[in-house]
Amino acid sequence: MVAQQAVAARNGEASPSTYPKVRRIRFRFGEPTPMNRHFVEGNIPLTHLVAILSGAFPPGEESFIRSVRKFADQITDPVLKKRVAGFIGQESVHGQEHRHLNEKLIDMGFPLVRFFMFDHDSRRQRALMRIENMVPAKVHLAFTAAAEHYTATLAERLFLDEMQAIPGDPEVWNLLNWHAMEELEHKSVAFDVYRHVGRPEWIRIGVMGIMYVLTLPLVTVVVMVSIATDPRGWRPFKVLRQTYGIFRGPLVKGLMRDLRVYMKPGFHPDDVDTTALLDKWRKELFGTQGALVGHLK
Ligand SMILES: [Fe+2]
Numbered sequence: 381m382v383a384q385q386a387v388a389a390r391n392g393e394a395s396p397s398t399y400p401k402v403r404r405i406r407f408r409f410g411e412p413t414p415m416n417r418h419f420v421e422g423n424i425p426l427t428h429l430v431a432i433l434s435g436a437f438p439p440g441e442e443s444f445i446r447s448v449r450k451f452a453d454q455i456t457d458p459v460l461k462k463r464v465a466g467f468i469g470q471e472s473v474h475g476q477e478h479r480h481l482n483e484k485l486i487d488m489g490f491p492l493v494r495f496f497m498f499d500h501d502s503r504r505q506r507a508l509m510r511i512e513n514m515v516p517a518k519v520h521l522a523f524t525a526a527a528e529h530y531t532a533t534l535a536e537r538l539f540l541d542e543m544q545a546i547p548g549d550p551e552v553w554n555l556l557n558w559h560a561m562e563e564l565e566h567k568s569v570a571f572d573v574y575r576h577v578g579r580p581e582w583i584r585i586g587v588m589g590i591m592y593v594l595t596l597p598l599v600t601v602v603v604m605v606s607i608a609t610d611p612r613g614w615r616p617f618k619v620l621r622q623t624y625g626i627f628r629g630p631l632v633k634g635l636m637r638d639l640r641v642y643m644k645p646g647f648h649p650d651d652v653d654t655t656a657l658l659d660k661w662r663k664e665l666f667g668t669q670g671a672l673v674g675h676l677k
């Protein structure tokens with residue numbers, strides 16, 4: 381069904397779930413109950429992993445938006461144009477709400493989160509833009525398409541019962557569930573822009589190859605550095621045991637296999653059917669009795 385929708389979308393036919401829906405939403409972190417320092421209860425590396433990802437999302441997602449906008453004038457298909465508008469809207473709101481959480485995390489003392497929080501006229505932003513402009517636009521877009529497969533794969537895993545059972549701050553869980561759901565809604569937009577503008581498969585696959593090799597080790601190192609900045613996290617045996625648990629647990633075990641499918645020639649993100657999962661979580665979060673209806677602005 382999803383594959384049919386993708387074909388329909390590519391042929392310019394709209395279906396009700398073709399367009400990512402932009403939801404204006406507001407999360408209230410630390411209200412009324414203050415957040416615990418290790419807000420993924422008792423799990424030091426998982427708390428720092430969530431904090432680092434939340435820190436990296438706003439600048440990362442702004443870069444994804446820029447990569448797609450560079451090709452905006454080449455998008456002739458009206459359906460794809462509307463899907464791109466939905467993608468940009470969703471990623472913008474994700475950035476806003478993660479910034480909101482990041483401010484809280486900085487107050488709680490996560491210095492690496494502060495590192496990612498920079499203004500648009502800051503030196504760090506200018507350095508990022510310089511790097512971005514050195515990369516060919518098609519490679520930048522291929523990077524976004526690959527990153528979207530990465531986030532959609534993590535989103536699917538986040539919705540596993542075993543993950544949902546992990547106790548943590550309820551508002552952080554709400555943010556993660558909302559973000560994951562919308563990542564599934566727009567998972568193929570950047571990919572379809574890449575195809576629409578006729579870019580080669582070898583670049584798309586090569587960029588994922590680089591990301592496949594580097595991302596997990598890089599994130600692991602950054603999480604360990606983040607833990608080193610946290611005196612309450614200096615419990616080496618506990619950290620090692622919990623880190624091993626993350627690698628053997630539902631978030632990471634088998635992740636590389638799921639990422640590899642992207643490197644098959646001819647692969648499309650909608651080949652991984654997430655329709656039922658998405659329907660379930662749309663109802664769960666934004667149906668009539670949805671858990672996050674009261675969060676909408
Ligand atoms: Fe996002």
Ligand SMILES: [Fe+2]
Pocket residue numbers: 471528531563566
């Ligand atoms: Fe995304």
